Amino acid sequence: MHFLRGTQAEADAGIVLIAGLVLICLVVLVACAATGASLGEL
Amino acid sequence: MHLADGGWTTAYPIVPVLVGLWLAGLSYGDLRARTVPAWATVLPLALLGLLRTLVVPPDGAVVPGGVAVGFALLMILLSDSPAAVYPAGVAAFCAGLSGPQAQVLVGSWVAALVLTDVGLWGASDGKVLAVLTALYPDVRLVVTLSATLLVGSAVTLLRQRHHTGERRTFPAIPWLAVGTGLYLASSCQLSVLSFQ
Numbered sequence: 001m002h003f004l005r006g007t008q009a010e011a012d013a014g015i016v017l018i019a020g021l022v023l024i025c026l027v028v029l030v031a032c033a034a035t036g037a038s039l040g041e042l
Numbered sequence: 043m044h045l046a047d048g049g050w051t052t053a054y055p056i057v058p059v060l061v062g063l064w065l066a067g068l069s070y071g072d073l074r075a076r077t078v079p080a081w082a083t084v085l086p087l088a089l090l091g092l093l094r095t096l097v098v099p100p101d102g103a104v105v106p107g108g109v110a111v112g113f114a115l116l117m118i119l120l121s122d123s124p125a126a127v128y129p130a131g132v133a134a135f136c137a138g139l140s141g142p143q144a145q146v147l148v149g150s151w152v153a154a155l156v157l158t159d160v161g162l163w164g165a166s167d168g169k170v171l172a173v174l175t176a177l178y179p180d181v182r183l184v185v186t187l188s189a190t191l192l193v194g195s196a197v198t199l200l201r202q203r204h205h206t207g208e209r210r211t212f213p214a215i216p217w218l219a220v221g222t223g224l225y226l227a228s229s230c231q232l233s234v235l236s237f238q
Contacts, residue, residue, distance in 0.1 A: 006165020007077040011214040013198040020192035
């Protein structure tokens with residue numbers, strides 16, 4: 001119930017930035033894997 | 043027709059207006075106090091969870107799409123105990139059988155819960171994300187929201203770069219509102235283009 005009762009509404013800027021950049025890298029890697037391209041070809 | 047939700051928000055064009063008003067109110071509270079009342083996020087989440095389970099299930103079928111949402115709701119109810127992994131697993135399995143809408147919805151609900159538990163953001167931010175993806179279970183919404191949160195975090199870090207040794211936080215709901223607005227605007231643009 002902590003999730004349902006929680007009222008906090010702020011995000012940690014540093015962690016969000018790192019998580020976002022990691023997510024972008026993962027998306028690029030998956031896109032490369034799906035298309036069969038190497039990172040240098042992008 | 044709306045691209046993301048199987049048409050039920052098109053049948054009720056007031057839905058985007060209500061979403062905008064809801065996000066505006068929450069953003070005001072978030073900017074002012076960095077908190078929002080729990081009922082303002084729990085009630086929409088419960089309502090949409092039940093709607094998505096029984097009335098307008100993702101991918102158009104109660105089995106397995108609605109069942110996936112039902113188990114995702116159970117996961118949230120059990121989120122204080124390790125037993126939440128069991129309904130989460132069943133929800134993921136059913137979503138895998140269902141289709142992209144259920145996969146986006148269940149995946150984003152799991153992510154919202156995990157990101158709250160690890161302290162990346164507050165519980166209200168997680169519930170707002172869950173409500174938005176219940177309304178519009180579209181991967182483009184998730185991408186847009188992620189991008190706006192990334193911009194928000196970068197802006198916060200750049201504006202507060204002289205502050206050292208303290209945790210730098212930012213109100214996430216206004217950025218989620220911006221992302222939702224961009225998504226809805228781009229969906230309208232695509233819909234107009236598809237009729238030409």
